Protein backbone atom coordinates (compact mmCIF):
# COMPACT_ATOMS: atom_id res chain seq x y z
CA UNK A 648 0.00 0.00 0.00
CA UNK A 649 1.26 3.47 -0.84
CA UNK A 650 2.64 5.51 2.05
CA UNK A 651 0.58 8.49 3.04
CA UNK A 652 2.14 11.93 3.03
CA UNK A 653 0.41 14.92 4.59
CA UNK A 654 1.48 18.24 3.07
CA UNK A 655 0.72 21.33 5.14
CA UNK A 656 1.11 24.78 3.62
CA UNK A 657 -0.99 27.95 3.63
CA UNK A 658 -0.03 28.58 -0.01
CA UNK A 659 -2.24 26.67 -2.46
CA UNK A 660 0.38 26.81 -5.19
CA UNK A 661 2.91 25.15 -2.91
CA UNK A 662 0.36 22.47 -2.00
CA UNK A 663 -0.42 21.70 -5.63
CA UNK A 664 3.22 21.74 -6.66
CA UNK A 665 4.22 19.36 -3.88
CA UNK A 666 1.29 17.07 -4.64
CA UNK A 667 2.30 16.87 -8.30
CA UNK A 668 5.84 15.93 -7.34
CA UNK A 669 4.83 13.18 -4.91
CA UNK A 670 1.51 11.76 -6.15
CA UNK A 671 3.11 9.22 -8.46
CA UNK A 672 4.73 7.39 -5.55
CA UNK A 673 2.56 8.24 -2.57
CA UNK A 674 -0.95 8.92 -1.42
CA UNK A 675 -0.87 12.67 -0.82
CA UNK A 676 -3.20 14.52 1.56
CA UNK A 677 -3.27 18.31 1.68
CA UNK A 678 -3.96 20.73 4.52
CA UNK A 679 -3.93 24.52 4.15
CA UNK A 680 -3.59 25.23 7.88
CA UNK A 681 -2.18 23.78 11.05
CA UNK A 682 -5.67 23.25 12.43
CA UNK A 683 -6.69 21.18 9.41
CA UNK A 684 -3.46 19.24 9.61
CA UNK A 685 -4.07 18.30 13.24
CA UNK A 686 -7.61 17.21 12.38
CA UNK A 687 -6.33 14.92 9.64
CA UNK A 688 -3.60 13.55 11.89
CA UNK A 689 -6.18 12.69 14.54
CA UNK A 690 -8.36 10.78 12.08
CA UNK A 691 -6.08 9.15 9.55
CA UNK A 692 -2.93 7.11 9.45
CA UNK A 693 -0.14 9.33 8.12
CA UNK A 694 3.40 8.12 7.44
CA UNK A 695 5.17 11.44 7.01
CA UNK A 696 4.36 15.16 7.28
CA UNK A 697 5.76 17.97 5.15
CA UNK A 698 5.17 21.06 7.24
CA UNK A 699 5.45 24.68 6.18
CA UNK A 700 6.79 26.89 8.97
CA UNK A 701 5.40 30.27 7.96
CA UNK A 702 1.60 30.02 8.26
CA UNK A 703 -0.94 32.40 9.82
CA UNK A 704 -2.86 31.62 13.04
CA UNK A 705 -0.92 28.46 13.85
CA UNK A 706 2.54 28.30 12.37
CA UNK A 707 4.49 25.14 11.61
CA UNK A 708 6.36 25.14 14.91
CA UNK A 709 3.11 25.43 16.90
CA UNK A 710 1.48 22.76 14.75
CA UNK A 711 4.45 20.49 15.39
CA UNK A 712 4.21 21.04 19.14
CA UNK A 713 0.53 20.07 19.16
CA UNK A 714 1.28 17.11 16.92
CA UNK A 715 3.86 15.79 19.36
CA UNK A 716 1.15 15.41 22.01
CA UNK A 717 -0.56 12.61 20.12
CA UNK A 718 1.43 11.81 16.98
CA UNK A 719 5.00 12.18 18.12
CA UNK A 720 6.36 9.22 16.20
CA UNK A 721 5.39 10.48 12.74
CA UNK A 722 8.41 11.92 10.93
CA UNK A 723 8.19 15.59 9.99
CA UNK A 724 10.14 17.46 7.36
CA UNK A 725 9.84 21.21 7.76
CA UNK A 726 9.56 23.35 4.67
CA UNK A 727 11.04 26.77 4.96
CA UNK A 728 11.60 29.76 2.74
CA UNK A 729 15.01 31.37 3.01
CA UNK A 730 15.41 33.83 5.85
CA UNK A 731 13.74 31.66 8.47
CA UNK A 732 16.93 30.31 10.00
CA UNK A 733 15.74 30.98 13.55
CA UNK A 734 12.59 29.00 12.91
CA UNK A 735 14.58 26.09 11.56
CA UNK A 736 16.84 26.04 14.61
CA UNK A 737 13.78 26.05 16.87
CA UNK A 738 12.26 23.21 14.88
CA UNK A 739 15.41 21.12 15.10
CA UNK A 740 15.64 21.71 18.86
CA UNK A 741 12.08 20.46 19.18
CA UNK A 742 13.10 17.21 17.54
CA UNK A 743 12.29 17.76 13.89
CA UNK A 744 14.23 15.30 11.80
CA UNK A 745 14.76 17.37 8.73
CA UNK A 746 14.03 20.48 6.80
CA UNK A 747 14.00 21.58 3.20
CA UNK A 748 14.24 24.99 1.68
CA UNK A 749 11.45 26.09 -0.62
CA UNK A 750 11.17 25.91 -3.52
CA UNK A 751 12.71 22.47 -3.37
CA UNK A 752 13.79 20.83 -6.65
CA UNK A 753 11.50 17.82 -7.35
CA UNK A 754 14.35 15.28 -7.31
CA UNK A 755 15.57 16.53 -3.94
CA UNK A 756 12.09 16.43 -2.45
CA UNK A 757 11.48 12.86 -3.65
CA UNK A 758 14.87 11.76 -2.36
CA UNK A 759 14.46 13.26 1.09
CA UNK A 760 10.96 11.87 1.54
CA UNK A 761 12.08 8.40 0.46
CA UNK A 762 15.09 8.52 2.79
CA UNK A 763 12.97 9.54 5.74
CA UNK A 764 10.44 6.78 5.13
CA UNK A 765 13.19 4.16 4.78
CA UNK A 766 14.40 4.88 8.32
CA UNK A 767 11.10 3.70 9.73
Ligand SMILES: [Mg+2]
Pocket residue numbers: 656657658699700701702
Ligand atom coordinates in the same frame (compact mmCIF):
# COMPACT_ATOMS: atom_id res chain seq x y z
MG1 LIG B 1 3.63 29.64 4.25
